Amino acid sequence: MNPVLSSSEVGVKINEWYKMIRQFSVPDAEILKAEVEQEIQRMEEDEYLLIYFSLMKFRHQLMLDYLEPVTTRIRPTIDELLEKIETSNKGISGLLSYYSLFFRGMYEFDKKQYMKAIYYYREAEKQLIHVPDEIERAEFHFKLAEAYYGMKQSHVSMHHVKQALDIYNQYELYKVRKVQCMFVISGNYIDFKRYEKSQPHLEKALELSRELNNKRLISSALYNLGTNFADSGDYEQAEVFMKQAVEITEKEKLTNLPHSLFSYAKILFKQGKMNEAIQVSKKGLSAALYQGDELFAKLQGYLKALYVDAVDQHGVNQTIEYLEKNKNYSYVEDIACETAAAYANSKEFETSYVYHQKMVETQTQIQRGECLYDF
Structure with a gap:
């Protein structure tokens, strides 16, 4: 008969498991997860450690969802886990x-x-x-x-x-996290319109990602380089990087495929490559629906409304309403700006003004942050 394990012994192993999760060391994390799952059966009863174990299983799955293909996902919902926590002990x-x-x-x-x-x-x-x-x-x-x-x-x-x-x-x-930090830094620089400061961080991120041979990070680095060039107005160079990002994302069946295809289609539309853009957009919509990604399904609808249907105002407004409901203000700002420009180009200045005002209102909303700090 196997001896009963103390909860402290199992707790130490869960901590080691979590360390591997944070390092994105999948093989080590999988081994420790399996060991903990066996040991938990032999452990003395400890309600709090069981809750910790449930939370760590969820955290483990978040790591896998980030790194691995959609088809491998079997993810418990956080709502189920939180319900278990609340029923176990309301006073944690x-x-x-x-x-x-x-x-x-x-x-x-x-x-x-x-x-x-x-x-x-x-x-x-x-x-x-x-x-x-x-x-x-x-x-x-x-x-x-x-x-x-x-x-x-x-x-x-x-x-x-x-x-x-x-x-x-x-x-x-913690090189994976370092790369991800570089993505956030570069993204913020892009929002500041400091593209020249963003690019070195992305080039370093791509270099590190290739050293790690991490396909998800490589695709993200290429994607972000594409975004940097697109936002600076160099759509030709943006297309080169975005296409490479999409190719990796498709091949590896990664979860960021709807996002990548949306951005790639948008770059193609902006260059007037209509047939190619429409095909990429349709592929993006299919990927979003397959993954249950409602945001990027709606955003593909916006691309159709703006570029294919020669500015279908109803379609644009539907997307804006959805985004505002879900507080995705950064997308509202971009869509309002692009729609205003489209109407200005067709000399419909009154309608252009409406969307320009929407852009300004959204920028104010973003700056206010909806009172994110509560003192």
Whole structure:
């Protein structure tokens, strides 16, 4: 008969498992996950450790979802996990509370619900005092930087990403996170329209990604380089990088395929390559529907309304309404700007003015941040 294990022994192994997750070391994480799943059956009863174990299984799946093809996904929902936590003990606090809130924020970010993500991260921050691990603090600052970047709160995002990168730079094993930090930094520079400052970070990110032979990161680095050139107006160079990104993403069946195809189609439309753009857009819509990615399904509808249907105002407005409902303001700003320009080009200046005003209102909304800080 196998001896009963103490919860502290299993807890140490769960901590090691989490370390491998944070390093994106999939083989090691899979081995430790399997060992923990066996040992949990032989463990003395410990309600809190079982909750910690459930949360770590979810965190493990978030790692796999980022790195691996869509077809491998079998992901428990965070709602199921949180329900288990709440029914187990409504009074959880400290480190366990931190993880439940932090992982919930990651889940909401994954669904592109940036406001909800920031809410849960801010709640998790109240429990950060219980987190002694320096790398875990770096993780917190990185995820907050990522969410604020999604909301175009660029200065706040830069503040947090610098804190994260200062820690990651002290450790050799966190190159994946270093690359991701470079993506956030470059994205913020793009929002500042400092394309010349963005590019070196992306070139370094691509170099590191190739050293790691990480296909997801390589595709993201190429994608971001394409975005940098597109936003600076060099669509020809943007197309070169974006095409390479899409080819890798398609081949590896990565979860960011709808996003990549949307941006690639948009670059082609802007160059007037209509037939090619329409085919890429249709492929993007199919990928979004297959993955259940409602945001990029709606955005492909916007491309059709603007470029194929020669500005279908109803179609554009439907997309804007959806984005505003979900607080995806950065996309509203871009769409309003492009639609205003399209109407100005056709000399429909009154309608152009309407969308220009929408762009200005949205910029104000972004700057206000909907009072993200609650004192």
